[in-house]
Amino acid sequence: MPIFDQGYQHWNGEMRGLTWRWLAITQHGVRAGLQNRYVRMLLLAAWSPALALAAMLSIWGLLERKSDLIKPIIQSLAFLSRQMIASPKDYRLQVWTLSYDYFLLIELRLSMLLILLIGPNLISQDVRLNALPLYFSRPLRRLDYFLGKLGIITTFLAMVIVAPCIIAYVLGLLCSLDITIVRDTWRLLVSSVAYGLIVSISAGLLVLALSSLSRNSRYIALFWLGIWIVSGLTAASLEEAYSKQIARESYRAAEMEPPQHHLIRLMGSSQVNDFEQRMLEAQAHDWRPLISYIDNLSRLRQALLGSNQAWESLAKLHPIPDRSRFLLMFRGPSYPWYWSAFVLLGLFGLSACVLHFQVKSLDRLK
Amino acid sequence: MQTLFQLDDITKSYGAVTALNQLTLTVPIGAVGLLGPNGSGKTTMIRTLLGLIPVNQGTGQVLGLDIATEQLEIRRRIGFAPEEECLFPQVDGVGFVTYAGELVGMSHKDALQRSHEVLDYVGLGEARYRKVESYSTGMKQRLKLASAIVHDPKLLILDEPTNGMDPAGRDDILELARDLSHNKGMSLLFSSHLLPDVEAVCEHIVVLGAGKLLTQGRIEELKQAHGQWYDVRLKADPSMFADRLRSLGCTIDLRDDVLRVKLPENESQQMIWKLAAQQREQIRYLRPQRSTLEEVFLHALEKP
């Protein structure tokens, strides 16, 4: 029996090509991200809106089949107009669209929180621990590095957005047992998946760019929070000021002095109508939501899902005088969606530039 | 003799600073030491070999591959252990080396199997299951070495591998470097300021200065013997012995307790033994004088 050499052995295995190199980085990063307790808790919490979505779609499916299972909860559906409950099939598209809309609205916030937990560390930790020479001294392009890191965020967001969308769709289909649903609503499925991708690419690249700016992840997390919350608050306060301005115009049109406070509460009923009309018109050109990052993503979501049209057809269920108020309450901003698309593309370009200049693969004098 | 790498007229500048100045050199396979004062362009040269930076002018080949066009192929065949401390975050030792292998293109299974093999080789035992942030300096250096050889490179580049290690750890790393280059057929580029370390591992050295090649060659050839010069140490005070030697025609240079003796022509060291027997002196050290690598290095720096 020979004695085997315990020293260094040579290795002659096969090496994979460059195309899948980013996958190694993604897998490594996802595993590292899942080690964080709070990430796991957030992933779990992100599924409750998913359950609610699935429940809503299933209930509507059962309603269509006029199944007995639904009888106990028909009372709680009284907030919907009687016409909808009477002929559920006609309003199927609207209900599905708006259920997805609400679901994705909640998931967007949860996604921002998830990115807050895993995003800032992605590049700044590599810079802090000086891992970049280890990466770039290997047969790896910068592109593979960025794709790999982006893949980490996309994986987590897919778990939170895309997977629940698909699963809820299937559940809703099963509960209604009506294949014509697919003909009516397949666009929703595609749109929600596309939306998930848009959010992960846009937000992902943005947080990567931020992460490359500093060694200290905490500053980056604060910055991210700033982008999310502060921009939202800024847009909201601008909106508030704008609506007050429109209210004042409405008063002046009626040749009345606008009061100092409680502009809207003090309006008479006909004046309110006039005010609502003005607001609806103004919404079509209102640029203020563009300031808030989340609102831009929401606008794209509305455009993809067609939720504004859904609200409009639901508004027809109401008597004419109530329609504008209904629309103002529920329908989202109606400025052209491509404005938001431009803003997001601009941010995308800016992030790409920042990344390009910040992560130079070692071409500098020590 | 095969060529490890070859550089032709390479120039690289960063703004006003020229890091490499028309550098031309050919290096054979084997264990090569890279020496040079701070700012001589060693780091830039290493980065050029790795294909990490574009050069302003010049061509080069590493292991037969062109540095301008086949950079990814080159990096597949090279292992690099940088000088600074560098870590992948949030992994244990095994995960670290496995990831390092996957980044080169190994499949996960191959990388995992191989990482245990190399961790055995560098001597990281149970510690491999602990988080890398908790490692001591010596363990981090070994980890760096392991991650550099996990894909079985043809050329291993070590930049100051014994930095901050205690004497036991230093011996281990040098032993590993020697084993890899002499017994396992891996070529080695060893960059260090510690000349005895370079001497312990390498046969061939390259000396850079101000971005140019100052000298290169086999260590044995560069360290010439100095003819009739010998270093002698006695048990007792050497001054009387020195006087006697002078009277016999030798030239003496007394430093601390070591005598530098130049014997007259046609005499051998037997002369010293004879005198020692006569005077009842003990010779504790007798060796022909050879220049040290440090002297070779400092001499190379002085050349115009």
Next chain:
Amino acid sequence: MRPALSGEVSGSAEVKPIVSFHEVSKWYGNVIGINKLSLDIPAGVTGLLGPNGAGKSTLLQLATGQLYASQGAVRVLDQPVWNNPGLNHRIGLCPEQDAFYEWMSGWDFVLTSARLSGMPRRIARDAAARTIESVGMTRHMKRAIRGYSKGMRQRTKMAQSLVHDPQVLFLDEPLTGTDPVARRDLMDIIQRLGGEGKSVLVSSHVLHEVQSLTPHIVLLNHGRLVAQGHVRQIRDLIDKYPHHIVLVCDEYRKLASRVLSWDDVEGVRVLANQSSVVVETRSPDAFYGRLPALALENGLSIKEVWSDDDNLEAVFKYLVNK
């Protein structure tokens, strides 16, 4: 066995020790850093050695008054170190870590250190210029430290520790990151200071550097003193390992057989490819005594003789038990 190795063997008894530890212990909670250490360091250059965790940094911090000894007394220049800022005039410290004000230039830094030790302005400027010149940093002294390489930082640190002309100097890894040129310069400075009667304690992991600086060493392990004194004398005291003496000779096998006939030779190893033999003996003195006669015997011309284990590396290995 241990006390036998730690005798003070260098120089005369009436030379007063410059740094003196008397039964000093230091612990951090339950973890012991230094364990009942008694040590006297004379003038000249002394090397402080030990594996990682041996207590070298703790010893230096105790000696410079940065730490308070849990037990025992630390004295420098015959004064207690703790809470004695006046003593800092005469102590210089070159620490291992880099802790600079990165925006300062090297000149500013050394000048400020000089002024901080109480020198009047003009004397401080002269001293700073002189010290910076001696460490070879005059060319770069106006640049911000932020742009310095590791070697330049080490030189600046050295300058800062020397500028007030201290009597006692503590150097913690002073040569890391320096290239051989800077290394040579700094080593010359250290040896010159030792020659001037100052006491320089150099702590280092790089044994061949310490060996070129001084044969006087202090060896610590596990917070305790293992050995102190001249390297070769310590080697003589190590009974456990016989001395290895290398003889290079053309007729090496004949030489080997001749040498084996001596009683005090315990073993002979033949190195054919270097045409030499390695002799193991526990009585090196007797062996060396017989050697000249042997060298003149017929046909046995011994070309080289040297001991491959009375150097610092061997002593370190033997005592620290790898």
